[in-house]
Amino acid sequence: MIHELKILKSFADAIISGEKTFEVRHNDRGFQKGDKVRFKVEDPPEKREDHPISKKLYEITYVLNSWGINEGFVVFSIKEAADDNKENQIQELERS
Numbered sequence: 001m002i003h004e005l006k007i008l009k010s011f012a013d014a015i016i017s018g019e020k021t022f023e024v025r026h027n028d029r030g031f032q033k034g035d036k037v038r039f040k041v042e043d044p045p046e047k048r049e050d051h052p053i054s055k056k057l058y059e060i061t062y063v064l065n066s067w068g069i070n071e072g073f074v075v076f077s078i079k080e081a082a083d084d085n086k087e088n089q090i091q092e093l094e095r096s
Helices: 009-017 086-095
Strands: 002-007 022-026 036-043 046-048 058-064 073-080
Touching: 002 009, 009 036
Parallel strands: 002 036
Antiparallel strands: 022 073, 036 046, 036 058, 058 073
């Protein structure tokens, strides 16, 4: 499954630099290890589709939703997805 998630520019910058390798999210999507994530920068009042993160796809490598995490929330780790088929997946998302 591929999830499209909104993100603030400061967090997107930290992911691009490699400093931030995790996300804390409300688990309304049933995030699973192996799922893919595409981020879209949205810093009100403008959308930032020119940010480099919008052209990347990330893979969820670990999901934590138990001890120490508030009910209904999840922490997951991410890494940039392997190149196989990544461009096709991004183009498919842009068409939908």
